[in-house]
Amino acid sequence: MTSVSRRRAGRPPGESRTRERILGAARSLFAEQGFDRTSLRGVAAAAGVDVALVSHYFGSKQRLFAEAAALPVDPAEVVPRVLAGPREEIGRRLIEQVLDILDAPESRQRVVALIRAAASEEGAAQVVRERLAREMLEPVAAALGSSDAPLRAALTNAQIVGLVMSRHILGVEATVAAGREQLAAALAPALQHFLTGPLDRR
């Protein structure tokens, strides 16, 4: 059946280009509509290919999601950049990295799709828990030499997820309208507190 519909859809020359086109369409739809309302059929239509081709490459909606919404950055690149420099400016460096990701349309779309889906889909929640918290923020917190690195990473993660919800999902006017420098200045001290501040002072 797959080969029939491939023929019907006219199999494109570059497999990887088609795959990328499907992933791009999936990212847009997952970000706009959320996980539940996005269908393989809708992704196929947006990518201009037959739905059987989407199934052939990705199998299920869960698998398509996992590939489309992987973190848009490689922790191995970002973590050293956040760590390099004075310890008391780590909050500032982290928020700059986060805003870089959120200000580029393609990577913003991935993050929004991921967080939107994480609210309703356990598979996506797991990606946020493991990749964002464990692979990216825990190494940062651990490198600072604190005993409570997991809690520091989790609170930092919560702050970033809250920002994405406010600015890109709920569309709270004040965070949408705020300039990049204004957001960075306002959020850096809170991230700095979570990463290096005294967490247990009454």
Place this chain on the structure above:
Amino acid sequence: MTSVSRRRAGRPPGESRTRERILGAARSLFAEQGFDRTSLRGVAAAAGVDVALVSHYFGSKQRLFAEAAALPVDPAEVVPRVLAGPREEIGRRLIEQVLDILDAPESRQRVVALIRAAASEEGAAQVVRERLAREMLEPVAAALGSSDAPLRAALTNAQIVGLVMSRHILGVEATVAAGREQLAAALAPALQHFLTGPLDRR
């Protein structure tokens, strides 16, 4: 048709008790399954009533949601409580109120349902934007006499939404395992910063 199915479902003596039972079932299902996966039929089954009765009382899923997931607190009660006391402890008083809400099962369920749904449903996003940010947190920020009350309210809101996502929706282990006092102590300074700190210092 309504009167037939009411008879079939065995109309209970107290209308308001039935309404409350339906709302309770709706809250549980919206919180567990999210907006998209919850159906009027599922709510009716969980409440032990005929689906026509649910339609009769609430009309659409959107209206049922709006009633089930209204904020679990009245801003007119909470705002004065947060404002009463030393200005430099307002972050602490706010996080105590938030943790009170999140530690009581029924009100936690409402907040979780609301935020989960806000990720996929514009109607729910609007409730979070208007009721949480505008009615509750803006008056707090405005009472502190700052010119940038909307941004302060929005960042405070983002922090709270991020906490709910982390602890109750994503289930990030470190925030789930943290004790109440530990969370309050860790989050109070960040909320204090958003409400009264210098937002624009480089």
